[in-house]
Amino acid sequence: MPRRFHTIPEVAESLATSEQQIRALLRNGDLEGVQIGGRGQWRVEDDKLEEYIERMYAEQRGQ
Template structure:
């Protein structure tokens, strides 16, 4: 069974980024998360992570459309 909530280290592994990058994404509000337990440990719901990934695909596609790859002219 797949866990509903992921630790920040699990999210970092999924995205292939550092734990500190994920912490920054959560603290900045870029990636929705909750604090649970008496020590306030961060957890990211798997569904929210998937939504975040889809959002990033859409943002990247928009960026690519707005910044077309232009062939360089060969040196003469």
Template structure:
């Protein structure tokens, strides 16, 4: 019987585990958490940050969706209109 890797990690990940999954530095993962870009909670007396696996998956999916939208925009006919360029819209 093989175990599901997700079962080994548990429901909540430390920031270091989150950084490992995202393949970023721990400080970059803390930055995502502190800014609120990646949802996390503080637990225990020491108030350590924990990221729920489902929140991490949602964050990753949102980044993919953002990349898809940007790629579609760059391929659209409107991308050549100076007033509608991405930097002007956001």
């Protein structure tokens, strides 16, 4: 069964960027995620990551 949620390090690796950049995207709402647990650890759902990627491609195409 594939995983539904990903941690910040996993998302950073998928997008070939830093964990700090992923945190910034989450804080400003560009990338949707949920905070869980008492320490508020971020998780990003597969679908939200794919939506973000598609939105970035569309913006790059000027749509």
